[in-house]
Amino acid sequence: MNFNELKKTDLNPFFEPKSIAVIGSFREGGFGGYVVVKSLMEAGFDGKIFPVNPGYQEVLKLKVYPSLSDIAEQVDLALVMINARNVVRIIEECGRNHIGSVVVVADGFAEKDEEGARLQRELVEVARRCDIRIIGPNTAGIVNSVNGLNPCPYDAGYYGFKKGPVSICSQTGMINPQAYAYPDLGFGINKICDLGNKCDVNECDMLEYFENDDSTGVISMYLESISDGTRFLEIARRVSKKKPVLALKVGTTKAGAKASASHTGSLAVDDAVFGAACSQAGLLRIDKFSELFEMPKVFAGQPLPLGNRVGVVSFTGGVGVLAVDEGARHGLVLAEFSAENKKVFKEISEDLGTNPVDLGPLIPTVKDFSVFYSRILKAVLADENVDSLFNVVWADALGKNTSAYLEAYEELKEYARKPVVTWVYGPSSAITSEMAKKIEDFGFPVFREPETCIKAIGLLTRYANGKR
């Protein structure tokens, strides 16, 4: 019998606890209970923190309690990072103290050996008996940027997050703060959850939780195994109509499936089967680890396109062909500008009127580039045959167009009712990064590669279609 069939407790206490007990070592260093307390404080956690360890009196000016039963107040969530052998005992203590939600960071369970697997079974049994829900074991934990809940066990060098609608869930700690430079992302994060060995809470639970979590607007999932394929697809089908669900599945090759410790009842892992399942359930399939973090930004702020016709503005013909190619792979077509709008283009320049718009040859003939550029972007976006815009920006070494670009994006912010995705290229990484950052500050996503821009528009368009 599945643990989940027995209990469907709300996961709210995991992400919105009023109080958290941290059970671990509080020795200063880069890993452990000390870092968890430091991280919670630095992130401005809005609840109470109760460090627990009989060997300490104080950590970071907080009182350390000898045991959970010494805490007089209600504890909503416990975070356990002690030796695997002692975890079961602590879970029992949680039960006695009416703590219903526990994150088991500790490793050395089923992922390690037979003895660990036995400990994990015991852990599940005790938790079930005590009416406790568990995330983990063997997890780097959870984050909620909204209330400053960042109990990261590793010192990531940063603690708070830019708040945003994107929630990420995985079976690897590679999504947790110590492994990814969230401050360098152009958008905000909502919640993070590493499911670890998922002895209890699994991807189905998290997907349902995110479904009902109002502050989560975009869901991004890294899936290794799927505990209950039928249930997962059923939930996914429902959630995908409300919020975009991006899914990266590893272990889709025969060899990969073998490498991933596959569980009973796993969803068939074949690449094509997973692809078909994604389509049916409305999941938006992503293929690369970096897309897990970067792809959500196109859903965080851009309006949904009404169709699949893309307008392209660029400084080079080469990118045009590349965009068309990549677009065809993602169900997009090159927009054909409307007859009426062609007149508008011709007024701007005799050589304009076809898509992609190649600005390169025109520049030498232009007097006021700023006015010229802004007019072109407006004309493309205003075209009734254009559903989205792929804008390619050349950040040249002398920065001669910089102010024109920024003015245009500032205006776009006001009048763009269609999604705009940007690629910036140029002879200096420092200059292109700075330009990308400025464009993202206006609320428009920028991707590092032209293909990713097109794919982002493709996924956004697919999501919009699914919703209609």
Add this chain to the structure above:
Amino acid sequence: MNFNELKKTDLNPFFEPKSIAVIGSFREGGFGGYVVVKSLMEAGFDGKIFPVNPGYQEVLKLKVYPSLSDIAEQVDLALVMINARNVVRIIEECGRNHIGSVVVVADGFAEKDEEGARLQRELVEVARRCDIRIIGPNTAGIVNSVNGLNPCPYDAGYYGFKKGPVSICSQTGMINPQAYAYPDLGFGINKICDLGNKCDVNECDMLEYFENDDSTGVISMYLESISDGTRFLEIARRVSKKKPVLALKVGTTKAGAKASASHTGSLAVDDAVFGAACSQAGLLRIDKFSELFEMPKVFAGQPLPLGNRVGVVSFTGGVGVLAVDEGARHGLVLAEFSAENKKVFKEISEDLGTNPVDLGPLIPTVKDFSVFYSRILKAVLADENVDSLFNVVWADALGKNTSAYLEAYEELKEYARKPVVTWVYGPSSAITSEMAKKIEDFGFPVFREPETCIKAIGLLTRYANGKR
């Protein structure tokens, strides 16, 4: 009849001219003859520079000649950046002055309109009559880092290059200095050639030129159309046995092919057909624009693997599954460590001995990480069942492993006889970039994404197989 069938002049004067005439405007600014002269001087061009324009006396302290016939010395190469309408006349002048090689930067030819196409036909006719070879028109030109030949018509903010074995050729100016941050690449560049409209010199000619160019060790090509498919594959088959040839083909979808102005005799553009042709000819197919620049670095310095068995060292199990998955897509398998070597692993730690090597759970038990880490890398590389190493480095916020990593790579430099490809991840882009740079300074390629690392090993392995 094909121009190429008539003339097979050596392309040497394009890349190793003793003297170059620059025909254009010398007004100070970000584009034009002025920039070309500045760029050649800054890059330390080792030949003579002859600016030509009747309207100027001097540019950057160089005498400007009224016309080509006023130059008393032999001119090997001319670079033409004047109005399309005047180009034919200049080509005739080149002919009268025995200049056999001309780069026509000027645009406004076949890529523009019917009148331009007519001008281009005239250009070809005159060039043929005068025994002149042409690169372009509508090109951002060429580069040879070895002799400082960088006549880039756009001010890229940098002029010289780190010298290396990689030569790049395309039909778009997106590979030229003004469009790509070559100084930020971890390896050196040899030659760059934008073929533009390729009215004469085409991808076949360039591939043959690179074949016989001793200083080119790796060839990377961006192909839009292929002028003569049969000839191209014939040359590719031959060159691929000597040097790796990476090929990115755009216009492989129906829509993309339509967008690309396809020429008579073009190679069939279908994706699968191109893939099959690549395999047969030994071409190493790449799929993304960024790979054109980044993928060559695995061929520039790494030894060739003897087989397809990959050892993986990582700080997280998640990357292992991902690596196996991606490996399967590129013909790689996870190495099974030899029985003998397993003993060596067990001596280092009881928990070692299986591939991928997951260091994460071991770290807390390790006293001297530096010694431990170096021993593990050596043991993996020494294993007779391992042909290449994918090493995943966690650059943590506190930099506590930094010196251990760097010492290990310094040692690797001495004893690694198998390719090592690295991915660096961590909580700060600044820290991961710095670590990546340091590792590349030891001569080991680092890629921004784990999938690219695996693909790089896959392509290297395929090339090694093809050579055997």
